[in-house]
Amino acid sequence: MAEMNLRARLAAALCAVALWQGAAAQDLTRSAPPQQTGIAITNARIHTMAGRVIERGHVMFQDGVITAVEAGDPPSRYAGVRIDAQGSHIYPGMIAASTRLGLIEISAVRATRDFAETGDIAPEVRAWVSVNPDSVMFPVTRSNGVLIAGSFPAGGLIQGQASILRMDGWTTEDMTIEPSMGLVISWPQMRPVDAWWMDQRADEQRRRRDERLRTLNNFFDEAAAYDALRREDSGHPVDVSLEAMRRFLPTADDQLPVIVRCADVDQINAAVAWAAERDLRLIILGGRDAPLAADLLKEHDVPVIITGTYAFPKRDDSPYDDAFTLPLRLEEAGVRWCLAPKGGNEASDVRNLPYEAALAAAHGLDPEIAMKGVTIYAAEIMGIADRYGTIEPGKSATLIITDGNPLEMMTNVELAFIDGRTIDLHNKQRELRDKYREKYRQLGIIED
Amino acid sequence: MKLARTIRSGTALLACALASLAMGAQARPTANSPLASPPDGMTRQVAPRAALVGATVHVRPGEQMEDAVVLIEHGEIRRVVPRAEYDRMARPGGTIEVDYTGRHIYAGFIEAYLPVRAPGVDSSAVGAHWNEGVTPHRRALDGSAPNARDRDNLRKMGFTAAHLVPDQGVFRGRTALISLADPRSDSSHEPPAVYRDGFADAVAFERNTRRGGYPSSHMGAVALIRQVLADADWQRRTRQTGDFTGGPDAIDELADANRPLFFDIEREMTTLHAADIASEFKRNAIIVGNGMEFKWLEAIAAENLPVIVPLRFPRAPDVSGFGEADSTDLERLMEWEQAPTNPRRLAEAGVKTAITSAKRIRGAGNLHNDLRSAVRHGLSADDALAMLTTNPAEILGAADRLGSVERGRRANLVVTDRPLFVGPSRILDVWTEGERHVIATDDVGAMAGVYEVNFRGEPRGTLTITRRPRVTLEDGDVKTRAEKVSIDGDRLSYTVKEHDGSVAIATAQRRGTTLHGTLMIPDGRTFSWTAVRVGDAPDDERDREERGPGEIPDLKGYPFGPYAVEEKPQQRRAIFTNATIWTASEAGTIENGVLAIDGGKIAFVGTRSAFNRSAASRWNNAERFDLEGRHIAPGFVDAHSHTGTFALGVNEGTQAVTSEVRIADAVDSSHINWYRQLAGGVTTVNTLHGSANPIGGQSLTQKVRWGSRHPRDMHMDGATPGIKFALGENVKQSNWGDTATTRYPQTRMGVETIMRDRFHAAQRYEEERRRGGRRNLELEALAEVLRGDRLIHCHSYRQDEILMLCLLAKEFGITIGTFQHGLEVYKVAEAVREAAIGASIFSDWWNFKVEVWDAIPYAGPLQHEVGVNTSFNSDSDELARRMHAEGAKAVKYSGGRVSPEEAIKFVTINAAVQLGIGDRVGSLEAGKDADFVIWSGSPLSTLSRAESTWIDGAEYFSLEMDREHRKRIASERRRLIQKILAGPPSEREEKKDEEQEKKEEAETPDPDRSLRARMLAQERALVRERMLEALNANRDPTLDSCGVCGCSEFHFIKQTFGN
Secondary structure (H helix, E strand, O other): OOOHHHHHHHHHHHHHHHHHHOOHHHHOOOOOOOOOEEEEEEEEEOOOOOOEEEEEEEEEEOOOOOEEEOOOOOOOOOOOOOEEEEOOEEEEOOOEEEEEEEEEEOOOOHHHOOOEEEEEEOOOEEEEHOOOOOHHHHHHHHOOOOEEEEEEEOOOOOOEEEEEEEEOOHHHHEEEEEEEEEEEEEEOOOOOOOOOOOOOOOHHHHHHHHHHHHHHHHHHHHHHHHHHHHHHHOOOOOOOOHHHHHHHOOOOOOOOEEEEEOHHHHHHHHHHHHHOOOOOOEEEEEEOOHHHHHEEEOOOOOOOEEEEEOOOOOOOOOOOOOOOOHHHHHHHHHEEEEEEEEOOOOOOOOOHHHHHHHHHHOOOHHHHHHHOOOOHHHHHHHOOOOOOOOOOOOOOOEEEEEEOOOOOOOOOOOEEEEEEEEEOOOOHHHHHHHHHHHHHHHHOOOOO | OOOOOOOOOHHHHHHHHHHHHHHHHHHHOOOOOOOOOOOOOOOOOOEEEEEEEEEEEEEOOOOOEEEEEEEOOEEEEEEEEHHHHHHHHHOOOOOEEEEEOOOOEEOEEEEEEEEOOOOOOOOOOOOOOOOEEOOOOOOOOOOOOOOOOHHHHHHOOEEEEEEEEEEEOEEEEEEEEEOOOOOOOOOOOOOEEEEEEEEEEEOOOOOOOOOOOOOOHHHHHHHHHHHHHHHHHHHHHHHHHHHOOOOOOOOHOOOOOOOOEEEEEEHHHHHHHHHHHHHHHOOOEEEOOOOOOHHHHHHHHHOOEEEEEEEEOOOOOOOHHHHHHHOOOHHHHHHHHHHHHHHHHHOOOOOOOEEEEHHHHHHHHHHHHHHHHHHHHHOHHHHHHHOOOOHHHHHHHOOOOOOOOOOOOOOEEEEEEEOOOOOOOOEEEEEEEOOOOOOOOHHHHOEEEEEEEEEOOOEEEEEEOOOOOOOOEEEEEEHHHHHHHHEEEOOOEEEEEOOOOOEEEEEEEEEEOOEEEEOOOOOOEEEEEEEEEEEEEOOOHHHHHOOOOOOOOOOOOHHHHOOOOOOOOOOOOOEEEEEEEEEEOOOOEEEEEEEEEEOOEEEEEEHHHHHHHHHHHOOOEEEEEEEHHOOOOOOOOEEOOOOOOOOOOOOOOOOOOOOOOEHOOOOOOOOOHHHHOOOOEEEEEEEEEEOOEEEEEOOOEEEEOOOOOOHHHHHHOOOEEEEEEEEOOOOOOOOOOOOOOOOOOOHHHHHHHHHHHEEEEEHHHHHHHHOOOOHHHHHHHHHHHHHHEEEEEEEEEOOHHHHHHHHHHOOOOOEEEEEEEEEHHHHHHHHHHHHEEEEEEEOOOOOOOOHHHOOOHHHHHHHHOOOOEEEEOOOOOOOHHHHHHHHHHHOOOOOOOOOHHHHHHHHHHHHHHHOOOOOOOOOOOOOOOOOEEEEEOOOOOOOOOOEEEEOOEEEEEEHHHHHHHHHHHHHHHHHHHHHHHOOOOHHHHHHHHHHHHHHHHHHOOOHHHHHHHHHHHHHHHHHHHHHHHHHHOOOOOHHHOOOOOOOHHHHHHHHHOOO
């Protein structure tokens, strides 16, 4: 049981008793204190995701920041804690670029759904504000090595701002890496849908599309006008919605992207043209047909957040592995991409992100690239690659130690660090397992 | 009755007298019919006879007489004779002679399916059936249809008789075959003739759209039909024996087993269900289909039932843009190309086929365009005619009176200007019961020709009038094309442009072969002219005839669509060497192993050395596959699947107990997701009813035999039958919205008691059956459960409800098959291991509703350790494609307690054991079915992929076969898209009109469309909304469909619309 051994070694090293008490229920898993002492993880195979694999090396970090990533052992004079990770692997913590984490607990219970604000236009709402730090989903997600996630609102046309979260913290502020990752927009269907369940006629659908596009454009025009007004006159009354828009306009000092949900080639083409015309930074979210628009995406340097490989092929006659090969096809076309978990209402499956990447690898993508798709590629698109996504000196010590390739189902995460903090990998599910193991021990059915 | 005035031949007199006598015996009410109304004003005496002279008479398909005469008397055809004979015959008085020289006469068409609204029967009336859809005692004739306008419209298409079929409901009532004549305007004032009343019992798999109305699913409709037919038979028998003494009731109407069942089919595959029902209850059946029969041609033809088909030719899909083209399914392109071949293919397959004008996509007026299209697509003109005349006459049991132009048949005729079906032709007259209806006058035809012009006494060249019509003047070298040509009755007019741009107007009146004309030149002066017809004009109408469809490829293989399999995969005799073999048995995993298969079974599994020692020599002539280190594992057994059931409804979620329904009646073996799962290594599935009620429908164990000709080909014969039970939130309707609060049970307490109640009922039922009680399909299935012949597969989540069922099963002495999902089995594993064969669970789904709050991925390994046989299932068409990774979760979450050798069993043998087929599939052992998968690496590795999937020793999938499919698909897509883009403009123009038509459709309710709308039951309506919601959120709507997760169907409805 490598997991226990390594954790025991760490416990001994850190004397961090709190780690071992275990959590009695979901909200009782402890958040970790800031890194207090330097840590060196030694004797590990290091997958930096920055172009090299160190067969046997060490990673040192201090105050949450990586100070060294090198082959061999740390200097003998090293004053920090050494953790011998022989036989283990070190990877950057995985990043799920788009999820609903924190905004939903039990999807069937309305009271726990906080992801969709009413109305078509809600640029002012920000995901991080309503993240419940005690969601049972965070400890479960991080225990499989997914340490960072984009939390995305949904709903109408302009859905709000996505936030970037670390999977640990006492408060929603603690958990927030970036309060705004971008403005989430749902692009209208460009072509009428012809299916048994579509009850609108084609011309009605076209009219509705045009209305939505007009709404979108009008709102961006208004935002630009408002922005100019506010620049001239800072005393102009604040419009909360339009004020929120200013960060995404080309006039902003540090312009943030618009993240457009779309799958179809006509949607992608329209969104790219729209963003280019308005000088907006664009990210495509979904992007099923992105390979069909590859040249355009490259020309405008528009990246794609793929929402999962666990998806059906586009058409009945499409290759059965259509969705599995989307990352490969974008990689080969030279379009920037990363892989997020499959879309939908749930946040409970985010832990399976590496296996969606593995499916791409099983169907032709280099496994190393697949792993990048859930680490550095994601960090780059999310705008946090200066701090996260690789194991390099100067970057945050947000990493996992595993007993194998994280893409393999049977691999387990032994240790995880977020910004140098030692993360409790216990969770409600493990607690339930332990509780019922106890039951069967009492019944004399099992022994340990 | 008046006799002929002059008699030239005694024989003729005799024949005439005999015919008259015979007619008197069998004809409709005569002038003194008690049904006739009193005369209104003057009493008119209409000529009782007609002679239609000079036409080519198409006596019946394939038989025609040139220049013949049809003699009609009192609405009946007396004789059809050559003109020469007619000329020699006596002309009886009272004969109207109609000159049809050059015309064509056909038998009147028979509309074999005319849906009509029959008055409903109050479901609270005495003798009514409990189910409002069971109204076999309604009569088509009680309705007011067809009214004068309907009759007129049908006659315009050539129909002279119609088979009225009541619409709405499951047992819809009695059909009737009637004449499309108008009430007689002569002295008799008779109503139109009824040829046959109560010919057939109309039946349809119609779903009840009222909320909670039974049946809400197709399989529910099948069950209801079967139950009612069983009841009707039982009631007839017991009435005869005197054991049943109740008063007359609705069911009695079905006692006549000689009356055919007339099935109205919405989806082509369900034709096969209708055939099954007919044969189960020994009834004749007639199918009115949907025009897509070619998709299941082999299976449908094998049923040997008459089929009435609409000409349902889809418009060409819009591929005019890249996005449009790229998102169009190949199957839709193929459908477009192939649908017009449907009548031809049915004829070739020997199916007795009739054509109906109902259920069409385009307006009814285009029937003849579509008929010609069918003929251009290979249907012979004779077959086309048969499908409108002799075939429907035979199908409807009226061939002695209808369908041909022969002595003794009713005088129902169609007169056309040219031969039907093969080129442009027009229906001019239609005769019903001896009465003439003028449909169109052939003004242009009468006028067309080449005329010699005489202007002011001088010959002035020729005037050519064509059918289009075009008028050309030729005088010497000068050739002038006239403009603004109009032919109205016998009047011709046109204009001629002068050199200076001024215009001359010419008009003429035709009298016989002469035109008497006037010409007005631009200065206002007028001149007379004449022209005499000297010959025929060239036929320029034929030129306009649409181009042929080009070459239509044959339909090769099944299922219809992109991944059709041409040849049924053959069982092979083969050995596979140099493989790592995961046996999922006590033999564990064998390195450098050999697998040998023969006759669909595994003949040998073991190490290379063992093989060499014992068996090698016997395999010298077998196929050999060197797997070069690849892995072989058993095909996956998925104990919880809903694949292929979505379209027809996976839940009969209306009543709390629906054990009478069978999921087998919902499975579509042609669904593409079967292929995709095969590509992921799934070979056996347990197809389950949904979880909307405590006792659901009967389940079905299938093998994924892609390419099946009939859905039945996928059934795994001899598998232990099963039934779906369900507990918890779904069955107590927790997530159905706030209005669903009245169905029992609403609590987990009530779930237990309703099950107990039905078990008691099933015990009593067995007793009553022994004493001759009636068959009850619901209790029959539950009695099988009590006898141990049918396994319960119970959707469940919380430990209390799981324990409840364990205790209840013990009370009734039942062993449970499986707890499905059973996400808290891990909390009561010690009870489950005693009460059930096993538990088939989600590996790691959790937290999407309250009852899965405590689901944990450690459950599988933990309960396995306690001794519960555990499998992981998909419950999802999407997940089912990657079950190898599911198996690996048993290792991952076991803390080292579950080995890979053990974990593979979670997705193979354990599930097989749970389904009672552990002795046949699920592991690789000699003697078992050769169902296995060749993997690129370990079958538990997320980095592996299935390379080849075998069932019963035959290869059903391989990457190589898949590559061939892809190649063919790509070229077919190219070909069909090109064909549409380069196609005749008519197709493209139609597309443009489509929007307009849709608008019109929306404004004028089309009965067919509203019929379909009714077929969308509540359940589907909610799914539709869900799809739209997903679409608007830019999610793939199909990913959220219940094909993905049938059991949470109501859960996801709630997600979107709840509260």
